[in-house]
Amino acid sequence: MATLLEVSGVSVTFDGFRAINNLSIAMAEPELRAVIGPNGAGKTTFMDIVTGKTRPDEGRVLWTERQIDLLKLSESQIATAGIGRKFQKPTVFEDQSVRDNLAMALANKRGPLSVLMWKASAADRARIQDLAEEVGLAARLDHRAGHLSHGQKQWLEIGMLLAQDPRLLLVDEPAAGMTPAEREHTTALLTRAARSRAVMVIEHDMEFIRRLDCRVTVLHEGSVLAEGSLDHVTQDQQVIDVYLGR
Structure with a gap:
């Protein structure tokens, strides 16, 4: 796996x-973290x-x-370069159908001028x-979001991001507020x-992270405290002291 994103010495x-x-x-491609x-x-x-x-x-x-310096790019340029971000609270067009939401995401990939036409x-x-089937909403394509x-x-918004074909997907607390079946x-x-x-997932739900079965990075005071499997990091005494023991 090749390195896709390299964050180095950032403060x-x-x-x-x-x-x-x-x-x-550092993030590789493909990778779930x-x-x-x-x-x-x-x-x-x-x-x-x-x-x-x-x-x-x-x-x-x-x-x-290509070692592109993201610090020289604007937010829109970074999104165009292939980084998609999903915030904790879903942001979809609620008055539009699921189909229209996904269609608008595809249209946005073509730029602001071509979207009009x-x-x-x-x-x-x-x-x-395909996107609707991938996120589990094929039966609700014509339902209002x-x-x-x-x-x-949440799934619809992920589908809208996938419509942009991102190489890196950043997802913030996707399990929050979900039922067990939705999780x-x-x-x-x-x-x-x-x-x-x-795909990088920020999450507090340890059971959800265990289900993801992926590499885990533990942050504390703006630095990496530990990294490895969930079993590895949860047995780290520093992680227990600053996070799990709370």
């Missing part, structure tokens, strides 16, 4: 508080840096085998069907997605 300070402290993380840690560990700030929302004070963020081709319609359950909205479906969805791309 950022907000009003005297060092949110990220000499952080170094879980990131855990106590509140304030720097998990969200790390994602903000990778997606261009926050600029670090120092360090490097390199992308793909865009009409779905047969290939686009087939892709929308606002009528979906919380978990189904099981989400586990399968993310595991499948990681077969062909890098």
Whole structure:
């Protein structure tokens, strides 16, 4: 597996508080990775840096085998380069159907001007069907997104991101608020997605992470505290002291 994302020696300070402290993380492609840690560990700030929302004070963020410096790109350029981000609260067009939400995601891939003139081709319609099946919403293509359950909205948003064909998918606390059945479906969805791309999941639910069965990175005070299998990191005394013991 080749390295897709390389974060090296990154630090950022907000009003005297060092949110990220000499952080170094690498992601391969394909790979599924879980990131855990106590509140304030720097998990969200790390994602903000990778997606261009926050600029670090120092360090490097390199992308793909071409070693593209993400710190020189805007948020939209980073998204176009192949990094998709899903926030904890689903953001879908609730008045539109599932089909229309997925269609708009496909259209957005073509740029703002062409979207105005865009009409779905047969290939686009087939892709929308494939995406709906992939996220488990094929039977609800013509339902309004606002009528979906919380978990189904999460799946729809993941489908909208997959429509952009990202090489790295960043997912923030996908299991929050889901039923056990929805969590099981989400586990399968993310595991499948990681077969062909890098998927990084921030999560607090240890049982959900165990189901993902992937490498785990533990952040604490803006740095990597431990890394390895879930069994490995949960037996680390420092991890127990700062996170699991709380």
